[in-house]
Amino acid sequence: YYGKTRDRGRDIVVRHSDGTIEFIQCKRYTSPLTTDDVLAELAKLCVNTHDGRLPETPQRVTFYCVPDFQSDAQDLLTPQSQTRWRALAKTAIKKHLKLSNRKLSPDLLEFALNWWPLIDRK
Numbered sequence: 630y631y632g633k634t635r636d637r638g639r640d641i642v643v644r645h646s647d648g649t650i651e652f653i654q655c656k657r658y659t660s661p662l663t664t665d666d667v668l669a670e671l672a673k674l675c676v677n678t679h680d681g682r683l684p685e686t687p688q689r690v691t692f693y694c695v696p697d698f699q700s701d702a703q704d705l706l707t708p709q710s711q712t713r714w715r716a717l718a719k720t721a722i723k724k725h726l727k728l729s730n731r732k733l734s735p736d737l738l739e740f741a742l743n744w745w746p747l748i749d750r751k
Contacts, residue, residue, distance in 0.1 A: 642685065651689035652746075662694050667702045668717055671748075672725035675718070679740045689747045698750060711745040718742060 641653040654670060656662060674690065677683050692698075692706055705713060718741040723733055 642687075649688045650685045651691060652687040653691050653693060656692065656694040658694070658696070661697045661699045662702050663699050664701045664705060667692075667698070667705045668721040669725060671705070671714065672718070672721040675741050675744050676722060676725060676737070678744065679737055687746045689749070692748075692750045694750065703750065706748050706750040708747055708749075710748065714745060715742050 640655045643651040643653065645651060652674070654674075656666075656670075658666070670692070674687075678686055698706065704710060719733060719738060722737065722741055723729070723731075726733075
């Protein structure tokens with residue numbers, strides 16, 4: 630368990646017997662999470678994975694959320710949603726890094742476009 634703040638995109642790390650590393654991210658909001666909320670979490674996790682701020686690279690990421698996700702946000706949390714992530718990743722990461730009009734580094738952008746753990750929601 631990594632706590633409520635400064636968890637770098639994971640609240641719980643699960644090491645499965647098959648060697649798979651799963652990060653669990655828990656969210657409690659007053660209203661359902663939006664697409665922007667999910668993109669912010671994915672961008673944070675992607676950047677922290679790329680930059681080596683996490684001691685392990687997850688093969689799975691599971692989001693637990695209360696009360697729930699809006700339907701568009703749910704669409705980002707499926708194994709098939711990498712294509713949608715690729716279309717939105719650059720903007721989401723720039724927003725996360727507060728880059729505004731500055732360019733994203735080419736190696737981070739390349740990593741983001743190819744990065745995609747198995748993503749699920751509960």
